[in-house]
Amino acid sequence: MSLGWSVWPQGLTSRLVLVLVLVMTAQFLVAGLLISGDESKIQREDIGRRIAEQVTVAERLIESVPSGQRRELAQALSTQHLEFRLVDEPVSRAAGRQSEMLRYLEADIFAWEPSLQEAGLWIALEDRKELSLDSYLTGSVEIGDGSWLAFRTREPVTNWRWAAFTLLRVGLVAIVIFGTAAVLVRTLNRPLVRLAESASLIGTDARIHFDEKTGPRELRRVSEALNAMQDRVDDVLLQRTRALAAVGHDMRTPLARIRLRIARIEDRVEREAAEHDVEIMGHMLQELLEYFDTDDPAPRTRTDLASLCRTICDGFEDLGNPVGYSGPDRLIAQVHHVGLRRAIENLVDNAVDHGTSRGIVLRADDDMIRITVADNGPGIPEEEFQRLMRPFERMDKARGEANGGIGLGLAITARVAELHGGRLVLRNREPNGLAATIELPVCDEPSA
Amino acid sequence: MELPARGQRLALIEDDGPLRMLLARCIRENGFEVASFCSAAEFAASSLADLTHLDLIILDIMLPGSNGIDVCRKIRQTSKIPIIFISARASQTDRIVGLEIGADDYLVKPVDPDELIARIRAVLRRADGHAGQDSEPAGAMLYFDGWRLDPRRRELFAPEGERISVSEAEFDLLVTLASMPQRVVSRALLLENSRGRQSGQGDRSVDVLISRLRQKLGSASNGADMIRTVRGLGYVFVPEVTR
Numbered sequence: 001m002s003l004g005w006s007v008w009p010q011g012l013t014s015r016l017v018l019v020l021v022l023v024m025t026a027q028f029l030v031a032g033l034l035i036s037g038d039e040s041k042i043q044r045e046d047i048g049r050r051i052a053e054q055v056t057v058a059e060r061l062i063e064s065v066p067s068g069q070r071r072e073l074a075q076a077l078s079t080q081h082l083e084f085r086l087v088d089e090p091v092s093r094a095a096g097r098q099s100e101m102l103r104y105l106e107a108d109i110f111a112w113e114p115s116l117q118e119a120g121l122w123i124a125l126e127d128r129k130e131l132s133l134d135s136y137l138t139g140s141v142e143i144g145d146g147s148w149l150a151f152r153t154r155e156p157v158t159n160w161r162w163a164a165f166t167l168l169r170v171g172l173v174a175i176v177i178f179g180t181a182a183v184l185v186r187t188l189n190r191p192l193v194r195l196a197e198s199a200s201l202i203g204t205d206a207r208i209h210f211d212e213k214t215g216p217r218e219l220r221r222v223s224e225a226l227n228a229m230q231d232r233v234d235d236v237l238l239q240r241t242r243a244l245a246a247v248g249h250d251m252r253t254p255l256a257r258i259r260l261r262i263a264r265i266e267d268r269v270e271r272e273a274a275e276h277d278v279e280i281m282g283h284m285l286q287e288l289l290e291y292f293d294t295d296d297p298a299p300r301t302r303t304d305l306a307s308l309c310r311t312i313c314d315g316f317e318d319l320g321n322p323v324g325y326s327g328p329d330r331l332i333a334q335v336h337h338v339g340l341r342r343a344i345e346n347l348v349d350n351a352v353d354h355g356t357s358r359g360i361v362l363r364a365d366d367d368m369i370r371i372t373v374a375d376n377g378p379g380i381p382e383e384e385f386q387r388l389m390r391p392f393e394r395m396d397k398a399r400g401e402a403n404g405g406i407g408l409g410l411a412i413t414a415r416v417a418e419l420h421g422g423r424l425v426l427r428n429r430e431p432n433g434l435a436a437t438i439e440l441p442v443c444d445e446p447s448a
Numbered sequence: 449m450e451l452p453a454r455g456q457r458l459a460l461i462e463d464d465g466p467l468r469m470l471l472a473r474c475i476r477e478n479g480f481e482v483a484s485f486c487s488a489a490e491f492a493a494s495s496l497a498d499l500t501h502l503d504l505i506i507l508d509i510m511l512p513g514s515n516g517i518d519v520c521r522k523i524r525q526t527s528k529i530p531i532i533f534i535s536a537r538a539s540q541t542d543r544i545v546g547l548e549i550g551a552d553d554y555l556v557k558p559v560d561p562d563e564l565i566a567r568i569r570a571v572l573r574r575a576d577g578h579a580g581q582d583s584e585p586a587g588a589m590l591y592f593d594g595w596r597l598d599p600r601r602r603e604l605f606a607p608e609g610e611r612i613s614v615s616e617a618e619f620d621l622l623v624t625l626a627s628m629p630q631r632v633v634s635r636a637l638l639l640e641n642s643r644g645r646q647s648g649q650g651d652r653s654v655d656v657l658i659s660r661l662r663q664k665l666g667s668a669s670n671g672a673d674m675i676r677t678v679r680g681l682g683y684v685f686v687p688e689v690t691r
Binding site for chain 2: 249250252253255256257258259260261263278282286289290293298301302303304307308310311314315318329330332337338341
């Protein structure tokens with residue numbers, strides 16, 4: 001495969017077209033050869049018969065008149081096609097070219113009029129013009145009194161024009177067939193191209209349903225297979241998610257027992273440490289279960305984002321971590337309220353962990369709403385941006401995870417942004433700090 | 449306003465034995481009487497099932513046999529007895545379903561013991577407050593000046609239908625105020641009714657919550673503040689409230 005890589009085109013259409021070109025060329029050559037072979041045979045026989053008949057008639061007529069009148073008669077017998085002369089010597093055998101075609105022609109003539117062979121007929125090809133492919137036939141036959149009837153064709157007998165014309169016709173047919181076939185290949189290929197485009201979307205977002213009704217049977221089978229495959233993948237994922245969620249739910253009961261038992265620990269320091277541990281475990285479970293919930297959001301509702309941001313800021317301030325708010329007093333948008341709230345809270349959580357000062361900035365223009373959470377912390381190396389937005393990815397240990405998250409915070413936020421048709425954009429600030437922006441396209445549809 | 453008196457009796461329905469025991473002990477140590485049951489059927493078969501000698505029910509949602517949601521729905525057909533859910537399910541949907549079928553509160557495991565007791569007290573207090581006014585169903589929708597306040601789902605909507613976010617404490621405070629319109633409500637009562645979440649922060653926190661609420665509510669259609677300060681006494685919720 002690697003050898004022919006540069007010649008062999010990548011696309012199926014191009015490959016099929018290339019195959020077509022090769023097939024059509026072969027067809028053209030073979031058909032051209034066969035047809036021109038046949039045609040030249042028919043033509044040759046035709047010429048042979050004409051010459052045989054005319055020469056025979058001329059010979060007999062000339063022999064039937066006295067010698068004195070023969071010369072004039074010979075000229076009078078000349079036709080548009082054949083010119084007759086009476087000569088004293090046979091046409092020299094060296095006068096013209098011999099060829100294989102000539103041998104066959106001779107055989108044709110003798111087959112038609114065997115008497116001509118006895119009369120010593122000899123024919124040759126004669127090139128009258130230089131640099132021309134046209135050849136003329138010349139020849140002579142003996143007449144009883146020692147004179148010779150010489151003849152020559154007035155038209156060229158070689159058939160290169162015919163051959164060229166035949167090849168041209170065969171070639172035209174080949175081109176028409178090739179053009180039609182190329183268009184058909186493209187049409188046939190279109191469902192496949194479409195299928196490939198849809199297939200490349202599998203796993204990126206929502207379920208892709210393959211509905212191949214017009215394409216060939218094989219493609220319909222492929223699309224059915226892809227649907228079935230998606231079903232199986234979804235099923236496996238769903239079962240995994242359910243299993244994980246069930247474990248998450250089940251763990252809450254023993255955790256609740258521990259939480260109640262801890263209350264009886266006498267040593268205050270130990271008790272508070274244990275309470276903190278249980279709290280962290282609770283957070284982890286919460287984060288995990290929220291991540292699973294993100295994919296199944298409640299419908300969008302008309303929500304005032306300004307009060308949402310303010311409520312989040314106030315909540316953090318009440319816990320001793322002031323967060324500034326900058327933005328309008330009202331900004332209404334169609335959003336998944338719970339999801340978006342969690343998304344912003346996750347960003348503020350990170351900002352509180354990594355910076356000493358942080359704020360939420362809410363901005364909107366005609367088609368985009370931007371909710372930016374900025375801090376003055378150390379920021380994140382740019383090459384880590386994409387990784388950290390994936391689930392279960394965390395910063396390295398050195399940066400620490402103060403709140404004991406399990407690396408789902410940014411993933412949840414990114415997922416929520418995607419659910420709104422938007423995205424999460426991370427950017428380092430000058431001179432230091434991180435700005436995380438949830439970009440939401442403005443959406444007026446209530447249930448999009 | 450009575451404080452939780454001795455002798456208030458709670459029913460606890462929870463299928464996990466050790467947790468049931470621990471919860472019962474925790475509740476008992478805080479001065480309540482508790483009867484524990486491991487399933488809805490066991491509760492239904494008991495002498496307490498007619499609810500007349502009960503003040504509050506704590507229900508786990510995932511129970512063997514008929515689950516907590518069904519039990520709550522059945523009880524609500526005949527009684528307004530306070531019900532608190534304790535559940536391992538933390539999603540907003542679960543919470544909303546729980547509150548919509550008539551539970552008074554919804555707690556997620558693991559429950560902080562102090563939080564649980566605070567919620568029990570708050571729910572009992574609210575039930576007490578409504579005891580004299582049976583005609584007003586607790587949790588019915590409140591309407592004022594085009595606004596809509598949904599105590600069940602804990603949601604607030606502005607006149608044009610957009611949801612306005614408020615914190616839990618702000619919400620409790622607004623419900624208290626809107627339940628007693630055109631009357632002076634004292635800081636002390638407001639503080640007591642805001643679920644004891646911000647205990648220890650004193651009167652100032654009520655002022656802070658009020659100022660945050662004012663900012664979110666904006667001014668009423670006639671241009672005045674919806675919440676008016678009555679110096680030295682408390683606050684008055686000015687708009688007319690309908691249910």
